Amino acid sequence: MASPEAPTATVKFDVGGRLFKTSRSLFDQHKETMLGRLISDTWLDDSTKPIFIDRDGDIFAQVLNFLRYGSVTLPNSIPKDMFLRDLDYFGISHESGTVVGETEKFPLRVKEMLEKLARIDSDAEELERKKSGVKLLQGLTAITALCCAEYACGRKSVTIKSQTAPDLHQAASKVMNNHPAGKEMFKICYPSLD
Structure with missing residues (x-):
């Protein structure tokens, strides 16, 4: 029998038309961010539906990588200033040198x-x-x-x-x-x- 938390073990996002499925534990490690608060039990009504976020899906994929690894090297297709803007939007702090553009x-x-x-x-x-x-x-x-x-x-x-x-x-x-x-x-x- 599945535990009551089984449906919430993963979180689904619809960001700019791209679907993402990510482990809930990733956001449990980052509760202070907007994403961490967004998926908390008080905000999440139905865990089977994707949470819609009106942002660029390509950048969001790199945001998830940043949360996973603590640093990221951005591909040429993602401008660093746009990525940093999204980090600020999601309330994710970063240190100097943790975000590097491919051209850098x-x-x-x-x-x-x-x-x-x-x-x-x-x-x-x-x-x-x-x-x-x-x-x-x-x-x-x-x-x-x-x-x-x-x-x-x-x-x-x-x-x-x-x-x-x-x-x-x-x-x-x-x-x-x-x-x-x-x-x-x-x-x-x-x-x-x-």
Whole structure:
């Protein structure tokens, strides 16, 4: 057997020709609003008939969403000022930032996209620095091996000729001439091999 409150578990509205069926508990949470007072037992004579409200049905759908979630992002088809006017009409208070128009979100999306691109660029720069560090270490390793071999043979200086070892010559040139950190590291590790 159904309880006496079963017929009032849902509330029906006819707003601008659109029919809405919503749980009564939603309005029990918002008793201070016009809608909460409208469906109270003293105002509601017949719970089977929809309550007629002479407002825009599309906006009312968003009003219900606002009551459900405490915030809403309005579609482009609903102007924010009209929505806020209906919130005032229904006696629903709102805080700043709880009602956002879709067009207001566009700059935020652009900002998020630009921040994401900046992170990608930063990651790419970091990867390039790591690659440069690896190339530096490879060049230093090659030069170190050559210098050790030459030093073991009793030579105090090392000459790397581009004709006999072009890859090694290129690596050594980059390390010694183009990469100050590499040049400094080489001098620290091998001060006698200037």
